[in-house]
Amino acid sequence: MFIGHGLLAFALVAFVVSRLPADTPTATRRRAFALGLLAGVFATLPDVDMLYAPVGLLWADGGPLALAEGFWSASTVVHRSVTHSLVVGVVAAVGFALWTRGGASKLLAVVVLGGLVAVSGTTSGLLGGLVMGAFVLGGLLVGTLAARRGVDAGAVFVTALVGLLSHPFGDLLTGEPPRLLYPFETVLVAERVTLSLDPTLHLLGAMLVELGTFWLAALVYLHLSDHEVRDYVDPTVALGLPSGGVALAVPAPTLSLSYPFVLTLLGVGLACGILVGGVDRYRARERHRPLTMALTALATVTLAVFVYLGAYLVT
Structure with a gap:
């Protein structure tokens, strides 16, 4: 399911870009592949909050099922909250785009993204702040690599927005629903979507x-x-x-x-x-x-x- 987030974002962005006019068909395909791949990478970024989950293996006692249970139990501490928010996704997309513009925009990006880390640390404690920090650093790395490949700030913003905002909806069928409006307490979806009572x-x-x-x-x-x-x-x-x-x-x-x-x-x-x-x-x-x-x-x-x-x- 982790891979599916990236593949969905890739498909959406690559298809839309392929329908836009360009100098040549070859240029259109290359841009579609590049931006689709970028959106896919951004779409996998929210699951950086799973970095903490392997800690659960340390106290798991038993066979493979017990290890799996320990892994997923540990993941619920911060998983599908700080990095799975639509609010955070929009703010982060703005910050990543500002970073790729360079110059004075980088300072503004630091303020915006640093604010996300500070709010997460205040709301969700040290672990929440660390997870958001990893999320921000990952996005900055992706944005930097994209800029070096010639992707402009506008394209970074759109691909980040599609990737980060599409990700939470892919988690509505399994486990606890994401906190879509984090850090606000308002609950947008209280229970996972049930396809069948069986x-x-x-x-x-x-x-x-x-x-x-x-x-x-x-x-x-x-x-x-x-x-x-x-x-x-x-x-x-x-x-x-x-x-x-x-x-x-x-x-x-x-x-x-x-x-x-x-x-x-x-x-x-x-x-x-x-x-x-x-x-x-x-x-x-x-x-x-x-x-x-x-x-x-x-x-x-x-x-x-x-x-x-x-x-x-x-x-």
């Missing part, structure tokens, strides 16, 4: 939404590259048919017990991708092999989820 169907729905963001990004990428999906999906995708049935052997997945199911399907998808990588007939397209492996794995996992969903509904 916890297994809810998880499967959330997983399909996530896979949908992967497919959306892939389709935009292929469109900009003038390629077709069928050229990069290997017949080994058929392995998703039995693997969806094999997943019935593990406990019915829910948000609190999803690891056995998810790892089973991802394992099959990864195996298909590796298998495709060794097929001789792809050697003539060496530079496209990673894309073929990735899309075949994605198609395999998607097919397996649908097979499992059908079997679950029948049984």
Whole structure:
């Protein structure tokens, strides 16, 4: 789900930019790729608040499930609050754009972004201030690299805005809903969006939404590259048919017990991708092999989820 935030922002920005006029089609594609990638990086930035979560592994006692529980329990201390706010996203986007303008604007950026750190430290304590500090430093690094690549401040602002504001809405299906108006106490969304009262169907729905963001990004990428999906999906995708049935052997997945199911399907998808990588007939397209492996794995996992969903509904 962490990757999905970035892929969604990439797809949205890259597609819109590809529809804007430019000097040449090649220039349009390059700008779409560049700004889409920049938006995707900004969209992953709010999850910097997970840096604290590994601390939970220190007191976890038990097997993999206990370690996972310790990890997620620790993450809830600051996760989906200080960096997942729409208010913070707008202010941060302004600050990052000001920083890339250089000159006196950098001083103003320091004031704006320093204010975010100060407010978070006051509202959420030392840990909140440290997390916001990491968030700000990460954004400044991304903005600096973008400016060195010739991206202007206006483009940095728009891509940061899309990335940072789209991120929280991707978290409404799992776990606690983000504090969308932090640092204000007003609660915009009190409970996560429920796709089904059946916890297994809810998880499967959330997983399909996530896979949908992967497919959306892939389709935009292929469109900009003038390629077709069928050229990069290997017949080994058929392995998703039995693997969806094999997943019935593990406990019915829910948000609190999803690891056995998810790892089973991802394992099959990864195996298909590796298998495709060794097929001789792809050697003539060496530079496209990673894309073929990735899309075949994605198609395999998607097919397996649908097979499992059908079997679950029948049984």
